[in-house]
Amino acid sequence: MTETRDDTAAVPAGAVDAARRPVDPALRPELVIFDLDGTLTDSAEGIVSSFRHALASVGAAVPDGDLAARIIGPPMHHTLRSLGLGDQTDAAIDAYRQDYRARGWAMNRVYDGIPELLADLRAAEVRLAVATSKAEPTAQRILAHFGLADHFEFIAGASVDGSRAAKADVLARALQALQPLPERVLMVGDRCHDVEGAAAHGIDTVVVGWGYGRDDFAHEDAIPAYAHVATVAELREVLSV
Secondary structure, X not given: OOOOOHHHHHOOOOOOOHHHOOOOHHHOOOEEEEOOEOOOEXXXXXXXXXXXXXXXXXXXXXXXXXXXXXXOOOOHHHHHHOOOOHHHHHHHHHHHHHHHHHOHHHOOEEOOOHHHHHHHHHHOOOEEEEEEEEEHHHHHHHHHHOOOHXXXXXXXXXXXXXXXXXXXXXXXXXXXXXXXXXXXXXXXXXXXXXXXXXXXXXXXXXXXXXXXXXXXXXXXXXXXXXXXXXXXXXXXXXXXX
């Protein structure tokens, strides 16, 4: 399993340090596990639309503020349960799931440069997987829709009944399926949930800046990431491809 590098502990949360990491095949990870929403695809439109639909279906008000930053990343049923909907909570969860399965999932796009990055990692014989708090069948559907599913050795997601949803639990499923694990493993994600979930398994995380977690790492007690990158080009430098 990957060990935390001594020099990364000094990298402040939110810093972009990819430029100091030269492209070196000897430093290339042997297994990269990607988050989905905000990392591989921009799913904000569909998730926010289905979230609004769910609240409207039970007559609840939509919270103020940046909905994408608030609701994308954590398991949706956790988010809805936190809104104080009372006995309408389960109905809102069901409404979200039905709407997202019907139309929300397709309101999605792959970030520029991601297909080429995945292809180059595969060409370099790097093992690839996905670990997302999105329902596993939906994650598989999205990746297949965009022609990306075949890049991944395993696609792990939340269970449909919600019993497996936290990132650490989803990663546990992925890591079990990916045995035997190589020495150099990295997580790539956009939220603090990715960093925390990976850290629970002794895995470092590269945080991408094009997702929804821009404010996650502003506080002093945020778990340090292996690196913060702003572009796919910077991510390539960290992954040495």
